[in-house]
Every structure is written in structure tokens, then in C-alpha cells.
Amino acid sequence: MLLLHPREVSFLGTPWKSVSTIAIDRTATRVIAEHDDTGPHVVFADCPEQRVTVRVTMDLAEDSLATPAVGMQGALEFATAPTGVHATRHRVSMEAVILSITHEVSLRKGAVRTVEFLGVSSVGGADPITITQIGGLS
Amino acid sequence: MSSFKGLNLFGSGPHRFRFARQGHLVTLDLFNGGSGPGSTSHGTRELDIIASGRLVATSEAALWTLRNAIRAQLTASPAAGTLIDSAGRSWTGMTLITYTESDRRDQNRVFSITYEAHFRQF
Numbered sequence: 144m145l146l147l148h149p150r151e152v153s154f155l156g157t158p159w160k161s162v163s164t165i166a167i168d169r170t171a172t173r174v175i176a177e178h179d180d181t182g183p184h185v186v187f188a189d190c191p192e193q194r195v196t197v198r199v200t201m202d203l204a205e206d207s208l209a210t211p212a213v214g215m216q217g218a219l220e221f222a223t224a225p226t227g228v229h230a231t232r233h234r235v236s237m238e239a240v241i242l243s244i245t246h247e248v249s250l251r252k253g254a255v256r257t258v259e260f261l262g263v264s265s266v267g268g269a270d271p272i273t274i275t276q277i278g279g280l281s
Numbered sequence: 282m283s284s285f286k287g288l289n290l291f292g293s294g295p296h297r298f299r300f301a302r303q304g305h306l307v308t309l310d311l312f313n314g315g316s317g318p319g320s321t322s323h324g325t326r327e328l329d330i331i332a333s334g335r336l337v338a339t340s341e342a343a344l345w346t347l348r349n350a351i352r353a354q355l356t357a358s359p360a361a362g363t364l365i366d367s368a369g370r371s372w373t374g375m376t377l378i379t380y381t382e383s384d385r386r387d388q389n390r391v392f393s394i395t396y397e398a399h400f401r402q403f
Contacts (some may be wrong), residue, residue: 175387177335179295180367186295191387253294268388 145236148224148226152199152240153256155217161202163255166198167235167272195262196270197239202222202247203254211258219260222277228279237262283332285377285400286362290351294393298335298366301399302326326403328373330364337393344392349397351380364400375400 144167151186152159179186197219220236239260247255262271283291283298302357305322313321317384338344354360354377 175393177295178297179334180297186319187393188335189387189389189391189393191389191393193389 146221146223150224152221153233154211154219155215159199159201161204161237162199162221163202164198164200166200167199168198170196179234180221188218195237196242197237197260199258200250201256201258203256204250207256210244212242213243216263219271227253232277234275235272236275238265239263239271282365283367284342284363285354288354290347290354290364291332291334291336291398293347294335296332296335296367298330298332301329301331303328312327322324328372330366330375330400332364332366332398332400333396335393335395337391340394341388344386345395346395348382350395351377355380357362359403361403372400372402374402376403 146165146167147163149162149165152162152165164191167175168256171193171265172190173175173190175189175191176185177187178184192209195220214240217240218236220234221237225232237260242261245257249255262278264271282289283296286330289324303326307320307322310317310319310321336344336347338347359376359378361376363371363373365371368400377398378401379397379399381397381399386392386394
């Protein structure tokens with residue numbers, strides 16, 4: 144899932160400005176790939192352990208000393224930016240822990256900060272990401 | 282299809298069969314009143330076969346049914362039956378002596394758990 148120019152981005156209730164992209168990745172951290180006595184190919188596969196990571200990329204126009212700390216946990220929320228008049232808007236929210244905060248400075252991009260989050264669920268069977276419709280026509 | 286006593290205990294998921302350790306039971310003479318580095322054979326071991334695999338079900342309850350079906354074969358006194366592997370090879374007079382599961386029950390698309398079932402021909 145990739146969101147360009149998301150709106151109303153906040154973490155722990157604090158608005159984050161100048162967010163350019165939010166990328167949500169889902170990866171399996173443990174893969175079951177079982178074989179049996181009948182031949183060389185996998186006959187059963189599943190992904191019983193997985194993680195949802197979110198990378199928030201924002202543009203920095205000035206010095207920034209107040210950065211969140213690695214390991215902080217809280218509610219990460221943002222809204223999609225509709226590209227058309229009738230587009231549906233959605234709010235995405237999740238409980239997340241900060242894994243890393245990195246910066247990149249270049250002539251082409253300027254100063255860019257990337258914050259990587261790991262989504263956490265209250266129970267293992269629930270997706271950490273909640274998406275709700277907040278406006279527009281479906 | 283594999284079976285034990287005609288029951289399809291392992292067919293819900295992938296599984297394999299193998300022999301456990303075969304051959305002579307050997308003890309060191311040093312520990313049996315003797316001396317020196319020699320050893321003595323006490324004859325060949327009983328036939329042991331291990332079925333290992335993964336039980337797979339679409340619900341937690343269905344997986345418990347599969348697990349309990351195997352546990353039900355663990356009786357107080359040995360109750361021998363015929364064990365047939367995936368290739369159709371059969372062994373008579375086999376008894377399920379232990380059933381061991383892995384440390385976790387996996388869940389995503391389906392519910393599953395790995396196991397080892399140890400059979401012996403007493």
C-alpha cells in the first residue's frame with residue numbers, strides 16, 4: 144500500500160507536516176513450506192508469522208531537533224488524499240512502534256526524514272491496520 | 282494413503298515416514314562388571330518407525346479433532362495394528378508409543394501443527 148501526499152498525519156496525537164509518502168509493507172517473518180514423501184515440490188505453504196511495517200517520508204525545510212525516539216509506541220493516523228472530486232477518502236489508523244528514524248540530504252530531494260514503524264495488534268489474529276471511510280462517494 | 286489400524290490419522294497434511302535407530306543394542310563391558318574397552322551385544326533392537334508431518338485444518342476445533350484422534354491411539358496397554366506408509370508399504374504389529382507436537386500451533390490461512398508419532402513393533 145502506497146499513499147502519496149497523505150493528509151492529517153499524526154503520531155501520538157501530534158501532527159506531522161510535509162509528509163510526502165507513506166508506504167505500508169507486509170512481509171512474512173516465518174514461512175512454512177512443507178514437503179512429503181511423494182516428490183521434490185512444496186505441497187503445503189502458509190505464513191503464520193508476519194509483520195506490517197510503515198515508512199513515513201517527510202520533507203524537512205529547516206533544522207529539526209525534536210525527533211521522536213526509537214521504541215516509542217502510539218497511534219499512527221493519516222487520511223488518504225483523493226485525486227478526484229468523487230474519490231472516496233479513508234482514514235488509516237494503527238498502533239505502531241518506531242523502529243528507526245533516518246535522514247537523507249541531497250541536491251535533488253533536499254532534506255528528507257524517514258520514520259519506520261512496526262504495526263502491533265492487541266491480539267495476534269487482528270490486523271494492526273484499520274481503514275475507515277470518512278467521506279466522498281464510494 | 283497412509284493409515285494406522287485403517288485410520289487416516291496423518292492425511293490432513295504433508296507427512297513422512299522413517300525408521301528410527303536400527304541395529305544392535307550394545308553396552309560397554311566396563312559398566313557391566315567387566316573391564317577394558319570391550320562391549321557386548323544384547324541383540325537387535327525392536328523395529329521403530331517415526332511418522333512426522335503437519336496436521337492441517339480449517340478451524341481450531343477441526344485441528345483439535347485431528348490431534349485427539351492420534352492421542353486416542355495412545356492406550357494404557359499396547360494395542361498393536363498395521364501401519365501403512367505413504368507409498369503403501371505396511372508393517373504389522375505396530376504400536377503408537379509416543380506422540381510429540383511442536384512448540385506452537387500455527388495459524389494464518391489454515392490452522393496447523395507439526396508432530397512426530399513414534400511406532401514400535403514390540
